[in-house]
Amino acid sequence: MIPGALREAVARDGEQIVYVPRERLLETMTWLKQTPGQKFDYLVDVTAVEFRDRERPLEVVYFLRSLKRKADLRVKVELNSSEELAVDSVWGLWRGADWLEREVFDMFGITFTGHPDLRRILMWETYAEGNPLRKNFPLRGRFSRAEQVRQALNASPEAHYSMEELSIAEASDDLPEDMRERLKRGERGVIPEPPATP
Amino acid sequence: MSKRVVELELATPGVDAQGRASRVPLTADRAPEPGLDQEHMLVNIGPQHPATHGVLRLVVELDGETVVRCIPHLGYLHSGFEKLGEYRHYNQIIPLTDRTDYLSPMSNNVGFALAAEKLMGVEITPRCTVLRVIACEMSRIISHMVWLGTTSIDLGAFTPFLWAFQQREKIYDLQEMWTGARLTTSLTRVGGLLADIPDGFVEKLRDFTKTFPKTLGEIDRVLTRNAVWAGRTQGVGTLTAEEAINYSLSGPMLRASGVAYDVRKDKPYLGYETYDFDVIVGEHGDVFDRYLVRLEECHQSNRILEQALDRLPDGPINVDDPKVILPSKTLAMTDMEAMIFHFKQVMEGVKAPVGEAYIGIENPKGELGNYLVSDGTAKPVRWRIRPPSFINLSALPKMAEGHLLSDLIAINASVDIVMGEVDR
Numbered sequence: 001m002i003p004g005a006l007r008e009a010v011a012r013d014g015e016q017i018v019y020v021p022r023e024r025l026l027e028t029m030t031w032l033k034q035t036p037g038q039k040f041d042y043l044v045d046v047t048a049v050e051f052r053d054r055e056r057p058l059e060v061v062y063f064l065r066s067l068k069r070k071a072d073l074r075v076k077v078e079l080n081s082s083e084e085l086a087v088d089s090v091w092g093l094w095r096g097a098d099w100l101e102r103e104v105f106d107m108f109g110i111t112f113t114g115h116p117d118l119r120r121i122l123m124w125e126t127y128a129e130g131n132p133l134r135k136n137f138p139l140r141g142r143f144s145r146a147e148q149v150r151q152a153l154n155a156s157p158e159a160h161y162s163m164e165e166l167s168i169a170e171a172s173d174d175l176p177e178d179m180r181e182r183l184k185r186g187e188r189g190v191i192p193e194p195p196a197t198p
Numbered sequence: 199m200s201k202r203v204v205e206l207e208l209a210t211p212g213v214d215a216q217g218r219a220s221r222v223p224l225t226a227d228r229a230p231e232p233g234l235d236q237e238h239m240l241v242n243i244g245p246q247h248p249a250t251h252g253v254l255r256l257v258v259e260l261d262g263e264t265v266v267r268c269i270p271h272l273g274y275l276h277s278g279f280e281k282l283g284e285y286r287h288y289n290q291i292i293p294l295t296d297r298t299d300y301l302s303p304m305s306n307n308v309g310f311a312l313a314a315e316k317l318m319g320v321e322i323t324p325r326c327t328v329l330r331v332i333a334c335e336m337s338r339i340i341s342h343m344v345w346l347g348t349t350s351i352d353l354g355a356f357t358p359f360l361w362a363f364q365q366r367e368k369i370y371d372l373q374e375m376w377t378g379a380r381l382t383t384s385l386t387r388v389g390g391l392l393a394d395i396p397d398g399f400v401e402k403l404r405d406f407t408k409t410f411p412k413t414l415g416e417i418d419r420v421l422t423r424n425a426v427w428a429g430r431t432q433g434v435g436t437l438t439a440e441e442a443i444n445y446s447l448s449g450p451m452l453r454a455s456g457v458a459y460d461v462r463k464d465k466p467y468l469g470y471e472t473y474d475f476d477v478i479v480g481e482h483g484d485v486f487d488r489y490l491v492r493l494e495e496c497h498q499s500n501r502i503l504e505q506a507l508d509r510l511p512d513g514p515i516n517v518d519d520p521k522v523i524l525p526s527k528t529l530a531m532t533d534m535e536a537m538i539f540h541f542k543q544v545m546e547g548v549k550a551p552v553g554e555a556y557i558g559i560e561n562p563k564g565e566l567g568n569y570l571v572s573d574g575t576a577k578p579v580r581w582r583i584r585p586p587s588f589i590n591l592s593a594l595p596k597m598a599e600g601h602l603l604s605d606l607i608a609i610n611a612s613v614d615i616v617m618g619e620v621d622r
Contacts (some may be wrong), residue, residue: 012317012551012554012555041443042443044446049554049580050580051571051573063569067457070465072465074556094444095444096444099588099592100446100589124273133280139282139285160271165259
C-alpha cells in the first residue's frame with residue numbers, strides 16, 4: 001500500500017494512477033523512490049492539467065518509472081484553483097525535476113516550494129501576461145499586439161539578464177532604480193488585470 | 199553590463215635582428231592586468247550563434263577560460279503548441295508535431311498518433327504498423343546524420359558533414375515521394391496514414407539500406423581514431439549512470455552513460471519486440487561515447503529498415519472505421535452515408551472518450567512522450583509533449599561546469615538539441 005494514497009485509478013492506457021494529498025506528496029515520493037520493491041528511480045515527466053470544467057481541481061501529474069522493474073506509475077496531486085497553487089518540490093529526489101517544475105510554474109503558475117531556482121523558463125522573466133496554459137488565458141494572449149511591441153522595444157538590454165547574472169557581472173548597481181525594482185519583482189509580482197472586454 | 203573597457207594591445211609584426219619579420223607570440227607573456235585576475239567574466243553566447251544549434255542562449259560565468267557556471271535561457275522559439283492543441287481536433291494537431299522536432303518529423307507524427315489511438319482504443323492495421331516503423335527508423339537516420347554533420351563541423355571536421363548530409367538528402371527524397379513534403383510531413387492520421395507508399399519506394403529504400411553502411415564506415419574511419427576528434431571529445435562532459443538517471447536523461451544521452459534503457463526494447467510499441475536489433479550502450483558517458491552510440495544506432499536502424507522491408511505485408515493502411523478515418527473522396531461524393539461521416543468528421547472531429555493516455559516512443563533525441571487528456575470532446579483538454587531534448591539539455595550546466603569554454607561547444611552539441619522541441 002502506498003502511504004498517503006487517497007485513491008487509485010487506471011488510465012486508458014492501462015497505467016496505474018495514484019492520487020496523493022498535497023501535504024504528503026514529498027513523503028510518498030521519497031517512499032516510492034527509496035523503498036525496495038518500488039525503486040522508482042526515474043522521473044519521466046512532470047506536468048499539470050487544468051480542465052475546461054472550472055469546478056474540477058487542477059492536477060499536477062508526476063510520471064515515475066522504475067528502470068529495473070520496467071514499471072510505470074502516475075502520481076497526481078489535486079489543487080483547488082480557489083486555494084493557493086503550491087506543492088512541494090521533488091527537486092531533491094530527482095534533479096530532472098528542475099526544469100520540468102520551472103515549466104509548470106511558468107505555464108500554470110503553480111509554485112513548487114523548496115525549488116532552489118524557480119524562475120520562468122520558456123517565457124521571459126518580466127513577462128506580465130500571466131500563465132499561458134491556464135484555461136482563463138486567451139489563445140492570443142492578454143496584451144494587444146501593439147502593447148507587446150511597445151514593451152519589447154522599451155526593454156533595455158539588462159532586462160535580458162537575470163538578477164543572478166547581473167550580480168556576477170556586478171552590474172546590478174548601475175541599473176536605474178525602477179528597473180532594479182522590476183527585475184527583482186520578476187513575474188512573482190502582481191499580474192496586471194486584463195482589460196475588460198465589452 | 200558594467201562599463202568596463204578592456205583595451206587590447208594589438209600586436210604588429212616587428213622585425214628581428216636579422217631583418218626578418220619576427221613571429222608574433224600567440225600568448226602574451228606578461229603579468230595579468232591588475233584587477234582582472236580574480237574577477238569572473240560573464241559571456242553571452244547566442245541566441246544567434248551557429249554553435250548553439252538554434253536559438254539557444256547561454257550566459258556563461260568564466261574564470262579565465264574555465265566555465266564556472268552556465269545558465270541557459272530558453273524560449274526564443276516558444277510557439278505555444280500545447281496551448282494551440284487544446285483548440286484543435288486530434289488530426290489537426292498532427293501538423294503541429296512536425297514543427298516540434300523538425301529534424302525527425304515522421305517520428306513525431308507517429309508518437310502523437312499512437313497516443314491518440316491509445317486514448318480512443320483504435321487498433322491499427324499490420325501494414326500501417328510496419329510502415330510506421332519504417333518512418334521512425336528513417337527519421338532516426340536523418341536526425342543522427344544532422345547531429346553528426348553539425349557536431350563534426352563544430353569541432354572542426356568538415357568532410358563528415360558533407361557525407362552525412364548527402365545521405366540525409368536521400369531519405370528526404372524518400373519522404374518527399376511518400377508524403378509530398380520534405381520537412382513538414384504530417385504523415386500519420388489517427389487510425390492510419392496520410393498515404394500508402396508509392397511505387398518504387400521499396401526499391402529506393404532498399405538501395406539506400408545497401409549503400410548507407412558504406413558511408414557510416416567512411417565517417418567512422420575519418421572520425422573515430424582521429425586524434426583531434428578524440429582529444430576534443432574524450433573525457434568531456436562526462437555523466438555517470440546515476441547522474442544520467444537522476445537528470446531524467448533519455449535516448450543516446452542515457453545509453454552513452456551505460457544505462458541500457460531503450461523504449462523500443464523495454465516498453466515496446468509498433469511490434470518492436472519482434473525486430474532483431476541491439477541496444478547500443480556506452481561506457482564513459484562522455485561526448486565521444488555519445489558519438490559512438492549514435493553512429494552505431496544508425497547501423498541498427500538500417501538493420502530494422504531491412505527487416506521491415508522484408509516483412510512489409512499487403513493490406514489496407516487505415517482502420518476500417520468510418521468514425522475515425524475519412525472516407526475516400528469518391529465515396530463521399532457518391533454515397534450518402536459516407537458523405538455524412540465525412541461531414542461529421544470534418545465539422546465535429548473524432549471524439550475521444552473521457553480519460554487520459556500517455557505513450558513514450560524512442561525518438562532520435564530520446565523518449566518522446568505524448569500525454570493526452572480528454573473530456574469526451576473532439577479536442578483534447580491537455581496535450582503534453584515530453585520533450586526529450588529539453589530534458590537532456592537541463593543537464594548542460596552540470597556537464598559544462600569546470601570545462602573550458604571551447605568544450606562547452608562540444609558538450610552542447612553532444613546533447614543533440616533541436617530548439618523547436620525545447621521551446622515548443
